[in-house]
Amino acid sequence: MKYNTNPVKGMRDFLPSEARLREHVAAVIAQTYTRHGFARIDTPAVEHIELLQNSEGGENLALIFKILKRGEKLALDTAATNEDDLVDCGLRYDLTLPLARLYANNRAKLPEPFKALQMGTVYRAERPQKGRFRSFTQCDIDIIGEAGAIAELELIHATAEALKALGLTGFTVGVSDRRVLAGLVAALGIDPSLTALIAITVDKADKIGWDAVREELVRQDIAAESAYELIQTLQTLDLTQCEQQGICPEAASGLREVVHAATDLAGGDYTVRFAPTLVRGMGYYTGMVFEITAANLGLSVAGGGRYDGLIGKFCGQSVPAVGFSIGFERIVLLLQEQGFSPPLSTPRIALLYNRTEHNALDVLKAATELRQAGYAVQTIPERTKLGKQLSALEAEGFAGYQQLKHQGRSLLLFQKQ
Amino acid sequence: MKYNTNPVKGMRDFLPSEARLREHVAAVIAQTYTRHGFARIDTPAVEHIELLQNSEGGENLALIFKILKRGEKLALDTAATNEDDLVDCGLRYDLTLPLARLYANNRAKLPEPFKALQMGTVYRAERPQKGRFRSFTQCDIDIIGEAGAIAELELIHATAEALKALGLTGFTVGVSDRRVLAGLVAALGIDPSLTALIAITVDKADKIGWDAVREELVRQDIAAESAYELIQTLQTLDLTQCEQQGICPEAASGLREVVHAATDLAGGDYTVRFAPTLVRGMGYYTGMVFEITAANLGLSVAGGGRYDGLIGKFCGQSVPAVGFSIGFERIVLLLQEQGFSPPLSTPRIALLYNRTEHNALDVLKAATELRQAGYAVQTIPERTKLGKQLSALEAEGFAGYQQLKHQGRSLLLFQKQ
Numbered sequence: 001m002k003y004n005t006n007p008v009k010g011m012r013d014f015l016p017s018e019a020r021l022r023e024h025v026a027a028v029i030a031q032t033y034t035r036h037g038f039a040r041i042d043t044p045a046v047e048h049i050e051l052l053q054n055s056e057g058g059e060n061l062a063l064i065f066k067i068l069k070r071g072e073k074l075a076l077d078t079a080a081t082n083e084d085d086l087v088d089c090g091l092r093y094d095l096t097l098p099l100a101r102l103y104a105n106n107r108a109k110l111p112e113p114f115k116a117l118q119m120g121t122v123y124r125a126e127r128p129q130k131g132r133f134r135s136f137t138q139c140d141i142d143i144i145g146e147a148g149a150i151a152e153l154e155l156i157h158a159t160a161e162a163l164k165a166l167g168l169t170g171f172t173v174g175v176s177d178r179r180v181l182a183g184l185v186a187a188l189g190i191d192p193s194l195t196a197l198i199a200i201t202v203d204k205a206d207k208i209g210w211d212a213v214r215e216e217l218v219r220q221d222i223a224a225e226s227a228y229e230l231i232q233t234l235q236t237l238d239l240t241q242c243e244q245q246g247i248c249p250e251a252a253s254g255l256r257e258v259v260h261a262a263t264d265l266a267g268g269d270y271t272v273r274f275a276p277t278l279v280r281g282m283g284y285y286t287g288m289v290f291e292i293t294a295a296n297l298g299l300s301v302a303g304g305g306r307y308d309g310l311i312g313k314f315c316g317q318s319v320p321a322v323g324f325s326i327g328f329e330r331i332v333l334l335l336q337e338q339g340f341s342p343p344l345s346t347p348r349i350a351l352l353y354n355r356t357e358h359n360a361l362d363v364l365k366a367a368t369e370l371r372q373a374g375y376a377v378q379t380i381p382e383r384t385k386l387g388k389q390l391s392a393l394e395a396e397g398f399a400g401y402q403q404l405k406h407q408g409r410s411l412l413l414f415q416k417q
Numbered sequence: 418m419k420y421n422t423n424p425v426k427g428m429r430d431f432l433p434s435e436a437r438l439r440e441h442v443a444a445v446i447a448q449t450y451t452r453h454g455f456a457r458i459d460t461p462a463v464e465h466i467e468l469l470q471n472s473e474g475g476e477n478l479a480l481i482f483k484i485l486k487r488g489e490k491l492a493l494d495t496a497a498t499n500e501d502d503l504v505d506c507g508l509r510y511d512l513t514l515p516l517a518r519l520y521a522n523n524r525a526k527l528p529e530p531f532k533a534l535q536m537g538t539v540y541r542a543e544r545p546q547k548g549r550f551r552s553f554t555q556c557d558i559d560i561i562g563e564a565g566a567i568a569e570l571e572l573i574h575a576t577a578e579a580l581k582a583l584g585l586t587g588f589t590v591g592v593s594d595r596r597v598l599a600g601l602v603a604a605l606g607i608d609p610s611l612t613a614l615i616a617i618t619v620d621k622a623d624k625i626g627w628d629a630v631r632e633e634l635v636r637q638d639i640a641a642e643s644a645y646e647l648i649q650t651l652q653t654l655d656l657t658q659c660e661q662q663g664i665c666p667e668a669a670s671g672l673r674e675v676v677h678a679a680t681d682l683a684g685g686d687y688t689v690r691f692a693p694t695l696v697r698g699m700g701y702y703t704g705m706v707f708e709i710t711a712a713n714l715g716l717s718v719a720g721g722g723r724y725d726g727l728i729g730k731f732c733g734q735s736v737p738a739v740g741f742s743i744g745f746e747r748i749v750l751l752l753q754e755q756g757f758s759p760p761l762s763t764p765r766i767a768l769l770y771n772r773t774e775h776n777a778l779d780v781l782k783a784a785t786e787l788r789q790a791g792y793a794v795q796t797i798p799e800r801t802k803l804g805k806q807l808s809a810l811e812a813e814g815f816a817g818y819q820q821l822k823h824q825g826r827s828l829l830l831f832q833k834q
Contacts, residue, residue, distance in 0.1 A: 004468070013523070019456070034763065042439070044429065070482075102422075106432060135461045149777055261777060346451065381567075
């Protein structure tokens with residue numbers, strides 16, 4: 001039988017150099033967040049199907065990988081025409097839903113406020129395209145149980161520090177509030193029940209442009225004039241205007257405080273500004289939303305916001321919550337494009353031995369001594385085509401060989417530069 | 418709607434203290450293996466269903482979580498009676514199969530020999546029971562492309578070093594060879610085609626006892642006398658006997674070399690011995706097999722062996738391979754039972770502030786200064802019931818508070834001991 005040895009469509013294998021870069025990015029992020037008081041939690045990649053299907057995941061709900069029931073529970077004869085009867089769980093499409101479930105299930109045991117760090121794989125059956133995958137890493141921090149703006153400030157500060165630690169500079173933190181959009185919708189006499197849909201549409205402006213957004217709004221039964229006015233105002237709005245025109249002045253003063261304090265904490269390393277066109281796509285946001293854009297690239301590398309309603313759905317009790325998600329895959333891609341190579345935590349040695357000259361024990365004893373001296377050591381048998389082998393080692397960054405005498409026989413050492 | 422907030426049956430959420438222990442175990446293992454020249458790789462948790470179902474996973478094949486086809490590919494009307502027509506992929510049940518697929522797909526790009534480290538979640542729809550889960554971490558090292566016993570020695574040495582680094586002491590490495598069992602089967606006149614089945618049965622001795630093994634062998638059409646003789650010989654066999662009686666003398670001399678060299682490398686920290694009753698359950702082992710047993714517990718904490726045939730199935734070319742898997746979940750459990758708490762990589766401070774006295778910016782500036790001084794800092798608002806809050810902090814290990822003056826106001830600092 002001939003097997004397909006490619007990974008499943010839209011998913012990836014990571015060979016050593018890529019795996020090492022991903023580990024580096026994960027470690028730097030985790031270290032920064034730990035220093036900011038966030039504690040790591042983990043949830044299974046598999047979730048109850050009812051939970052996934054009844055969640056506020058918007059367009060992600062159509063992209064769930066569903067898992068077939070097993071054994072007796074799978075009644076193919078009687079339940080064959082209904083997909084839902086065939087499945088009992090599915091792969092998570094984000095980390096927010098599992099967090100809400102975990103929090104509801106363990107609330108009494110968790111500190112208040114609860115500051116959680118999650119890094120894990122999520123799955124979406126999207127049409128694969130460049131830079132978009134069906135299995136990818138998400139990296140979220142969330143603060144549950146804090147209604148004050150200190151929560152937003154901590155998320156923004158910690159995430160900006162993580163990006164700085166990864167070598168990103170000159171980025172911009174855009175901040176807005178869902179209630180500004182809602183206030184504007186109300187001020188323009190648009191049906192308030194359309195606000196969530198409008199947010200999803202406005203969120204696409206980066207991808208499809210403002211003309212297309214206006215056309216889509218009109219198709220959503222918003223008067224052409226109102227759609228025009230809404231976009232025009234969003235593009236030019238400032239906080240003073242919000243306050244003077246009564247477009248949710250409460251949100252405006254909160255935004256003013258956060259922009260001021262976050263700018264102070266930034267110390268000139270990055271910019272924080274009110275971004276009125278920022279709304280974020282997810283339906284569950286209830287207050288402030290934020291996004292970090294990489295300089296020159298115009299690419300969002302992190303996004304989040306306040307979602308005070310979601311946890312309550314599981315707890316049966318209102319609990320404030322706010323989260324920030326770093327675009328892990330995008331940052332890995334950025335670093336790869338920059339040719340970034342993670343620093344070696346331990347100096348490395350390739351130890352070449354000759355199968356006929358050296359016995360295994362002698363080689364491993366020599367390696368042990370080098371490890372005790374602080375090196376990471378890889379033992380490699382000499383190949384017949386030694387020149388080709390040395391070129392391959394050089395390409396890996398090994399150079400400057402020296403001879404090591406062990407039990408009277410010489411081994412070749414190459415140190416990674 | 419009322420949601421079930423428990424994790425999916427047989428799977429687990431990890432709250433901060435457990436997640437931190439698991440991270441510690443993973444980090445220590447990864448660090449040790451990196452020093453021994455193993456390079457991290459990663460594969461998706463989702464694999465092609467044909468690959469999973471045609472693999473040599475033995476009893477695991479009945480435990481695969483299968484993933485429903487999506488969109489047009491899912492033809493419920495016509496394909497309703499056959500489970501296989503409904504699914505196109507599934508969750509991996511181990512890390513060996515994905516490794517073989519990755520190797521076959523990337524062979525030209527990989528060093529030779531290829532020394533791989535994998536740590537990842539695998540899924541088995543087993544009946545959940547104490548210490549057995551449907552989603553759990555596996556941690557494997559493999560050497561592909563090395564036929565010599567130096568591969569076995571490196572795996573044994575590196576794994577033993579990882580266990581030592583985790584604080585385990587006085588464990589025993591048992592080593593045997595599948596060919597010894599095969600030789601014994603041949604010497605006793607038993608049908609050689611039964612060897613794989615006999616290995617699976619003998620492997621159960623720890624769980625079901627030798628009497629039950631004998632009964633099962635008899636049910637497998639092995640003469641009662643042969644079954645008795647086989648078990649009797651297995652229990653008392655030594656390497657000299659193997660050599661003298663011609664029970665695969667080649668395997669015996671290889672075992673002698675490995676036991677001798679591994680004992681030398683152990684330097685008295687652990688024991689290495691020939692374990693004739695050790696056969697390991699998986700069908701794909703072709704040569705040496707090994708297992709590490711924790712002292713006093715009689716529990717296997719790592720196991721592996723040579724599987725020279727498996728990679729060839731994917732490559733169309735014979736490639737020698739040998740692997741060792743640490744029982745990650747068992748070690749975490751062991752450390753938990755010992756009350757082990759991982760060392761803090763950074764000293765921690767809980768910074769208590771009063772919502773009415775302090776504004777967010779001042780609190781975060783004070784936290785920033787402490788972080789710059791090298792602490793991990795968690796900001797916590799004072800609660801009305803301060804006494805209860807302080808007790809909770811103490812229970813977490815925070816103690817010895819001091820006052821910090823910031824902007825003329827005092828914050829309370831608690832350092833984790």
